[in-house]
Amino acid sequence: MSNRRRPGILNLYTDEFLHTRAWFxxxxxxxxxxxxxGRALACAACERPADKSQLELHHLDYHGVILESGRxxxxxxxxxxxxxxxxxxELLHRLxxxxxxLARNRTRRAASHLALDRLxxxxxTPQEPT
Numbered sequence: 207m208s209n210r211r212r213p214g215i216l217n218l219y220t221d222e223f224l225h226t227r228a229w230f231x232x233x234x235x236x237x238x239x240x241x242x243x244g245r246a247l248a249c250a251a252c253e254r255p256a257d258k259s260q261l262e263l264h265h266l267d268y269h270g271v272i273l274e275s276g277r278x279x280x281x282x283x284x285x286x287x288x289x290x291x292x293x294x295x296e297l298l299h300r301l302x303x304x305x306x307x308l309a310r311n312r313t314r315r316a317a318s319h320l321a322l323d324r325l326x327x328x329x330x331t332p333q334e335p336t
Contacts, residue, residue: 233263251297
């Protein structure tokens with residue numbers, strides 16, 4: 207098993223699922239549930255506040271992403287989705303893609319948590335003036 211991203215031409219998840227009504231409805235439901243719980247929206251990586259239009263949701267695993275009889279269903283558990291700015295989300299995937307242990311020897315959930323912890327530390331480190 208690999209946690210590396212697949213080329214777009216062969217990736218049904220990015221080419222199809224993320225463009226379906228099922229995914230958009232699930233995404234909207236996730237944000238509604240966060241609001242109902244009274245939690246402020248923020249990127250899980252940089253921890254900066256954001257609104258729904260500024261965030262993507264990272265899947266900790268794909269158990270709830272189902273393709274049955276040519277129809278996509280989005281049954282992800284709430285806790286399986288993590289809000290992230292698009293740039294931070296891309297950085298997270300790059301960390302996973304470039305680390306052989308995260309890419310091949312950890313579950314997607316474990317790889318995501320480890321990469322997210324690493325990314326938080328990197329983003330929180332003050333930059334030296336140049």
